[in-house]
Amino acid sequence: MSDHPALGTLRAHRVADAWAAFDAVCAGADGLNAFLAVDREATGLDVGPLAGVPVAIKDNLATHELPTTCGSRVLEGYMSPFEATAVRRLRDAGAAILGKTNMDEFAMGSSNENSAFGPVRNPLDRTRVPGGSSGGSAAAVAAGVVRLALGSETGGSVRQPAAFCGIVGVKPTYGRVSRYGLVAYASSLDHVGVFGRTVGDAAAGLQIIAGHDRFDATSAPHAVPEFLPPTVDGASADPRPLAGLVIGRPVEYFPASLDARIAAHCRHALTVLESLGAEIRDVSLPSTDLASPVYYIIAPAEASSNLARYDGVRYGRRAMADDLGAMYERTRSEGFGAEVTRRILLGTYVLSAGYYDAYYRRAQAVRELIRQEFSQVFASGVHLLFTPTAPTPAFRIGEVSDPYEMYLSDIFTVTANLVGIPAMSQPIGRVDGLPIGGQFMAPHFTEPTMLRAAAALERALGAEAHQ
Numbered sequence: 375m376s377d378h379p380a381l382g383t384l385r386a387h388r389v390a391d392a393w394a395a396f397d398a399v400c401a402g403a404d405g406l407n408a409f410l411a412v413d414r415e416a417t418g419l420d421v422g423p424l425a426g427v428p429v430a431i432k433d434n435l436a437t438h439e440l441p442t443t444c445g446s447r448v449l450e451g452y453m454s455p456f457e458a459t460a461v462r463r464l465r466d467a468g469a470a471i472l473g474k475t476n477m478d479e480f481a482m483g484s485s486n487e488n489s490a491f492g493p494v495r496n497p498l499d500r501t502r503v504p505g506g507s508s509g510g511s512a513a514a515v516a517a518g519v520v521r522l523a524l525g526s527e528t529g530g531s532v533r534q535p536a537a538f539c540g541i542v543g544v545k546p547t548y549g550r551v552s553r554y555g556l557v558a559y560a561s562s563l564d565h566v567g568v569f570g571r572t573v574g575d576a577a578a579g580l581q582i583i584a585g586h587d588r589f590d591a592t593s594a595p596h597a598v599p600e601f602l603p604p605t606v607d608g609a610s611a612d613p614r615p616l617a618g619l620v621i622g623r624p625v626e627y628f629p630a631s632l633d634a635r636i637a638a639h640c641r642h643a644l645t646v647l648e649s650l651g652a653e654i655r656d657v658s659l660p661s662t663d664l665a666s667p668v669y670y671i672i673a674p675a676e677a678s679s680n681l682a683r684y685d686g687v688r689y690g691r692r693a694m695a696d697d698l699g700a701m702y703e704r705t706r707s708e709g710f711g712a713e714v715t716r717r718i719l720l721g722t723y724v725l726s727a728g729y730y731d732a733y734y735r736r737a738q739a740v741r742e743l744i745r746q747e748f749s750q751v752f753a754s755g756v757h758l759l760f761t762p763t764a765p766t767p768a769f770r771i772g773e774v775s776d777p778y779e780m781y782l783s784d785i786f787t788v789t790a791n792l793v794g795i796p797a798m799s800q801p802i803g804r805v806d807g808l809p810i811g812g813q814f815m816a817p818h819f820t821e822p823t824m825l826r827a828a829a830a831l832e833r834a835l836g837a838e839a840h841q
């Protein structure tokens with residue numbers, strides 16, 4: 375690992391560079407608002423693969439020196455007594471934990487506008503959102519404050535902000551990275567993910583945080599492979615490095631209603647993948663249109679249970695009241711924002727007697743159907759899938775006010791969380807000057823194939839990825 379080619383570019387960025395960029399873009403009233411807390415004393419270690427490399431951490435991953443608020447008033451100022459495994463692994467590798475990044479409250483959102491501490495601005499256009507829910511981490515990388523940041527994903531919260539900010543975001547296989555210390559939103563869908571400017575940077579970060587952890591019972595016992603072999607990141611002499619690879623183009627992810635310019639960038643990326651030796655094959659995932667409705671039943675259901683712990687007794691904020699019931703009520707009404715409240719109510723409803731069978735049980739059955747459709751496509755000899763990451767580029771702050779319309783931001787990303795497969799987004803071009811992401815999805819535990827194809831595409835697109 376210590377000779378991973380991407381480590382060179384990560385190591386070149388020092389803490390002093392990070393603060394210079396931070397002071398230039400994050401500070402002040404018109405700053406990006408990407409960070410909720412910073413540690414000006416952070417130095418990292420003198421040794422290790424990430425010795426002294428500044429990194430940023432989404433504020434739903436527990437850290438020792440800095441508060442962990444999840445972008446919520448209910449956890450304002452909360453100090454965790456333990457640290458997330460992914461954070462500890464970065465720290466043990468020598469990284470300097472520069473700060474905690476802003477996010478949609480409890481990771482519920484697609485624009486970062488649901489943070490109790492104000493929206494994050496997209497560094498490429500400050501009138502626009504950076505995406506969400508890991509918007510602060512994406513903005514911090516896109517603005518050059520850090521080259522590596524951690525985010526979390528329940529339905530696309532790393533890939534969609536990566537797409538909106540013109541960077542790379544990777545969600546590994548469920549179980550590949552420990553969730554220990556990741557504040558739970560919907561446990562069967564939650565993942566830790568990474569942001570980098572390049573595929574190599576993101577792969578190097580993933581290399582450090584991946585692997586079994588006895589503190590997370592769902593963490594996979596699988597050995598961690600080399601995510602990006604050194605030869606792939608260097609200038610490869612092979613003009614057809616993807617020969618033998620079959621890349622599926624799921625027709626349901628390219629509906630007639632898809633923005634023609636986004637579709638054109640995806641088509642171009644597929645042509646480039648073909649010229650690199652891959653075979654492109656049209657495939658079908660017929661239940662795709664059910665993924666978002668299923669997600670918005672299962673995720674709130676799990677959230678309503680996970681968020682019951684914020685009762686004013688065990689964690690964070692407590693509102694004063696005359697009796698216990700009133701204390702619970704006031705703590706939770708004052709502590710949670712509108713979207714979190716909506717999800718708790720929705721989740722409680724779909725789990726309640728009389729509605730459980732009609733909604734929750736049915737959603738679980740459809741989730742299984744979606745899983746089987748992916749398995750069948752992969753079993754038919756398809757190694758990877760390629761799709762757009764999001765149906766639109768970054769929208770303006772305040773532009774999408776209808777929650778249902780906001781949920782549509784995730785239509786191409788929620789499936790990978792429902793199925794637990796690895797997926798990632800990388801820049802493939804621009805529309806009206808705004809970045810567009812292309813998404814790869816891959817069978818469980820095949821991140822190396824996915825990252826290899828992504829690195830080849832990145833190299834072949836070159837500057838085109840940002841035009």
Ligand code: GLN
Binds near residue numbers: 559
């Ligand atoms: N936008 C989705 C939601 O609001 C996904 C969020 C996430 O991945 N954490 O639930």
